[in-house]
Amino acid sequence: MVESPFNDISYNKFLTEEKLMGSRCTKCGTLFVPPRPICTKCYAADMEWVEMKGKGELITFTVISVGPPFMIQEGYDRKHPYCTGVVELEEGVRVVARIEGFDNTKPESIKVGSPLIVDFIHRDTGEKRKTYLAFKPLESAEKRG
Amino acid sequence: MKRERKLGKGVCVIGAGMPKFGMFNDRDSKDLFAEAFKGCIGSVDKGIDPKDIDAVYVGNATNDFFVHQAHWGPIIADVIGHVPKPITRTEGACASSSQAFREACFAIASGFYDVVLAGGVEEMSKLSTEEATEGLAIFSFPDELKHGFTFPSLYGTRAVSYSEKYGAKWEDLWDLTIKSHNNAALNPKAQFNASIRDIMNTRIERAKAKGQPVPEWRDEKEALGDPSFNPLIAWPMHLFDCCPMSDGASAVLLASEEIAREFTDNPLHVIGLGQGSGTSLSLSEDLCSLEGVVYAAKEAYGMSGLGPEDVDFCEVHDCFSIAEVIATEDLGFFKRGEGYKAQKEGITARDGSKPINTSGGLKCKGHPVGATGTAQIYEIWKQLRGEAGERQIPNPNIRIAGTHNVGGHGGTCTFTLFERR
Ligand SMILES: [Zn+2]
Numbered sequence: 001m002v003e004s005p006f007n008d009i010s011y012n013k014f015l016t017e018e019k020l021m022g023s024r025c026t027k028c029g030t031l032f033v034p035p036r037p038i039c040t041k042c043y044a045a046d047m048e049w050v051e052m053k054g055k056g057e058l059i060t061f062t063v064i065s066v067g068p069p070f071m072i073q074e075g076y077d078r079k080h081p082y083c084t085g086v087v088e089l090e091e092g093v094r095v096v097a098r099i100e101g102f103d104n105t106k107p108e109s110i111k112v113g114s115p116l117i118v119d120f121i122h123r124d125t126g127e128k129r130k131t132y133l134a135f136k137p138l139e140s141a142e143k144r145g
Numbered sequence: 146m147k148r149e150r151k152l153g154k155g156v157c158v159i160g161a162g163m164p165k166f167g168m169f170n171d172r173d174s175k176d177l178f179a180e181a182f183k184g185c186i187g188s189v190d191k192g193i194d195p196k197d198i199d200a201v202y203v204g205n206a207t208n209d210f211f212v213h214q215a216h217w218g219p220i221i222a223d224v225i226g227h228v229p230k231p232i233t234r235t236e237g238a239c240a241s242s243s244q245a246f247r248e249a250c251f252a253i254a255s256g257f258y259d260v261v262l263a264g265g266v267e268e269m270s271k272l273s274t275e276e277a278t279e280g281l282a283i284f285s286f287p288d289e290l291k292h293g294f295t296f297p298s299l300y301g302t303r304a305v306s307y308s309e310k311y312g313a314k315w316e317d318l319w320d321l322t323i324k325s326h327n328n329a330a331l332n333p334k335a336q337f338n339a340s341i342r343d344i345m346n347t348r349i350e351r352a353k354a355k356g357q358p359v360p361e362w363r364d365e366k367e368a369l370g371d372p373s374f375n376p377l378i379a380w381p382m383h384l385f386d387c388c389p390m391s392d393g394a395s396a397v398l399l400a401s402e403e404i405a406r407e408f409t410d411n412p413l414h415v416i417g418l419g420q421g422s423g424t425s426l427s428l429s430e431d432l433c434s435l436e437g438v439v440y441a442a443k444e445a446y447g448m449s450g451l452g453p454e455d456v457d458f459c460e461v462h463d464c465f466s467i468a469e470v471i472a473t474e475d476l477g478f479f480k481r482g483e484g485y486k487a488q489k490e491g492i493t494a495r496d497g498s499k500p501i502n503t504s505g506g507l508k509c510k511g512h513p514v515g516a517t518g519t520a521q522i523y524e525i526w527k528q529l530r531g532e533a534g535e536r537q538i539p540n541p542n543i544r545i546a547g548t549h550n551v552g553g554h555g556g557t558c559t560f561t562l563f564e565r566r
Contacts (some may be wrong), residue, residue: 008287034288060309060432062301063380064293068279071293078376084292086302086426094427096288107380112309132292 054118061085155402157412166511204241204265238552243518264396298379311482329505331536336511393513417562419445423555437558453477
């Protein structure tokens with residue numbers, strides 16, 4: 001883990017292992033998710049890996065009914081729209097992610113500020129395996145849990 | 146920004162041209178740009194020999210993706226007979242030709258060239274809507290693209306944030322959409338050369354002709370609220386909140402202030418230039434503002450010695466209805482959280498005190514992304530010279546105008562100020 005470069009490739013690799021990882025500047029402590037090679041606050045280039053706990057709240061979102069081909073292949077269309085958004089993690093940083101577990105046919109019912117918990121959506125296998133970062137409502141996760 | 150910006154030498158616009166924007170299966174980037182070029186050369190009051198053009202800057206966002214052809218500089222140079230003189234392609238997503246315009250200004254202001262052409266071109270309609278949606282989504286940040294964000298959705302999230310912060314609902318944007326279409330209905334070069342009412346009437350006639358149930362909308366707002374007329378694209382952005390896929394080109398001709406009057410007695414002086422950058426959604430501190438626009442505006446206002454109150458009218462980057470609201474606040478025309486009320490009060494209408502997007506804007510005029518920046522300047526050129534025909538701003542005293550162009554969802558932002566003297 002220590003050897004991985006602080007970039008999107010490593011970030012996506014950790015996601016396939018169900019780990020949400022960021023980089024922290026060892027000089028000023030600023031946290032970046034996805035990780036960055038250089039601290040854009042103090043310009044130090046000494047980073048360390050940190051794992052996020054995976055809890056956060058919904059900052060903003062959208063529900064998409066006309067998606068790009070790779071989302072259409074997943075079965076999303078005008079009748080089955082998907083939700084994406086910005087989530088603020090407990091650690092104080094924000095990430096973009098797919099948002100699961102809401103009724104996407106009623107976007108007005110989705111509430112900004114909803115508490116969320118991390119989820120990982122895996123697609124394909126082997127070399128093509130890809131994992132999307134997702135979040136779902138904390139409540140429903142606890143009820144099921 | 147440590148000091149106010151200035152050009153080493155004054156720069157003027159001496160000509161402008163553009164073909165009608167639209168989706169054309171029988172036209173391509175080369176002939177669209179050739180038409181823009183022809184119109185531009187023909188608009189020079191005292192004439193110009195194309196041989197006198199020292200250099201060309203052409204904006205193109207991603208024809209590489211849309212028509213699978215790269216290296217557009219020489220292709221454009223070839224079609225306008227500019228070879229072997231230099232041409233440079235600029236890429237700043239939807240702000241590509243505003244960047245071309247800036248580079249042209251700098252090239253003249255440095256004293257290197259006297260006469261420079263700046264323009265842009267994009268050919269988006271040859272792909273399916275889904276493929277072209279991806280072609281636009283690649284202007285976002287990598288993590289956004291991966292998670293399925295599309296262009297309407299990036300502005301959709303900003304609209305949700307705006308609604309949370311200031312209480313404006315989607316319905317509050319309808320006056321703005323109606324206004325854009327009213328302006329475009331008077332613009333023969335607009336892709337949607339029709340008001341919302343015209344489009345409603347077309348649908349009603351079509352339903353009658355086909356013997357289908359005839360829609361019973363009492364007014365434009367009732368139609369906009371009907372999902373069969375105005376379906377959801379990316380919450381809360383619906384079809385009429387969004388710009389279309391377009392093919393188009395535009396070109397403007399620039400000359401140093403010293404020689405501009407050899408070409409026309411009515412040049413437009415470039416009095417303010419600003420450009421800024423922006424980051425991803427997750428790193429934007431305020432989702433109801435584009436920080437690059439705020440920076441660009443500060444730079445352009447600083448250079449001109451003017452403020453937002455001095456701008457008589459403006460073409461802003463309304464790729465989506467919410468984008469016009471955010472733009473007018475970022476440029477300082479309206480207070481934060483008040484921009485969405487401006488059209489309700491008629492302020493941004495053609496006969497209002499601050500006309501915005503008299504061309505119809507990107508939403509109705511069309512948005513062939515790389516061509517948009519210099520097409521905005523074309524509108525300013527027509528209006529400031531009193532040549533805008535039916536859509537001419539009725540106030541005869543207009544003198545200062547701005548163009549605001551955004552690449553991506555704020556990644557590249559430009560603001561330019563022009564004066565008729
Ligand atoms: Zn640091």
